[in-house]
Amino acid sequence: MALQQIPSPIFANTQTIWRIGGQEFGFQSAKQDPNRWVWDAEKARRVVHFINKNIYHVRGSLRGELIDLMPWLLACTCELFGWVDKETGFRRYLEFYGEVGRKNSKTLWNAGLVDAALTVLWPQGGAECFMLAGNELQASNAFRMANEQIEMAKKFGGQLHKHLIGKDSLLRIENLHNDSFAQVLTSAPEEMHDIKNRKLLTALRTGSVSLDESLFSMISTAGDDLTSVGYSERTYANKVIEGLIENDRYCSIIFAANEKDDPHSPETWAKANPGLGISVRLDQLKNIHDKAWAMHTGGAGDITQGGEDDVSWTEFLRYHLNLWTTKSSGYISTKAWQDCYDEDVLKKYGREGVIAYGGLDLAESLAM
Secondary structure (H helix, E strand, C coil), X not given: CCCCCCCCCEEECCEEEEEECCEEEEEECCCCCHHHEEECHHHHHHHHHHHHHHCECCCHHHCCCECCCCHHHHHHHHHHHHXXXXXXXXXXXXXXXXXXXXXXXXXXXXXXXXXXXXXXXXXXXXXXXEEECXXXXXXXXXXXXXXXXXXXXXXXXXXXXXXXXXXXXXXXXECCCCCCCCCEEEEEEECHHHCCCHHHHHHHHHXXXXXXXXXXXXXXXXXXXXXXXXHHHHHHXXXXXXXXXXXXXXXXXXXXXXXXXXXXXXXXXXXXXXXXXXXXXXXXXXXXXXXXXHHHHCCCCCHHHCCCCCHHHHHHHHHHCCCCCCCCCCCCCHHHHHCCCCHHHHHHHCCCCCCCCCCCCCCCCCCC
């Protein structure tokens, strides 16, 4: 497979723009110390070409084939690894937060970054890299993907396995209550929305302060708990994107629909799915949308007619439009609530002067 070309960044107002494959991706330009950072295409090339030559697909029909980074992943990789301190040559970014709809290859890429960190960023060995998730299944999946990439490289003659032989670097899975780590070169939390242990995240962050080239790479899809660690991080990342917070060493990008967008339009779907047409099939996504909407509306195509299932539609908004929701299911469905409406009662008693009762739950998280 041909190695991917390294694009050049374009500067526009307060953003660094990457135009790749007909798509455009923007990152916040340095504000705190803009003269400190310079673009080094060779640093970006090393990581991109390492992935091209050593990281394999380990799932689906492309299993066994080397990875050709999708445009959004190529942009993120170049942004993360191409900007360096002009005096020391060390990378600009220490943290990354990315949020995107499901099945846009985020886990595959995050696992590849961990493998690259063990070889390209810290070839002398002696560092620890962690795959982190909020539950054992997700953590195991991310770890297994990174591990299988190493084994695949060994099987097909890639260099990744050879880089690791004889080193004392460590790739670990962590979703326990550990709060003491040594040399944390790379931490890759998966599905930030599902991570509950703030103490563990803090331990991983503080475990990297002795290394010059550490990377804390967070990747996620939207969640349903606005009090979670993930939503707190997402809020911070969004403020960096909007320029409300200046942090030159924090890289963030969020692919999501706007709440005012038409949720039935493929143009809206593309906002949350930069891999639409590549890793996300349009016909499959349309089928998921159509079924969820039919369940939500009772097949009438009109929410006022009332459906029995709010969960499927909420999950579509969350997983495929990357919109944070406040619930994954409701005790009272939309249809049941709307069925309480009785025009005859209103005609008999009128709309004014009728005693009505209401309740408000002020719980911040879980309520009994």
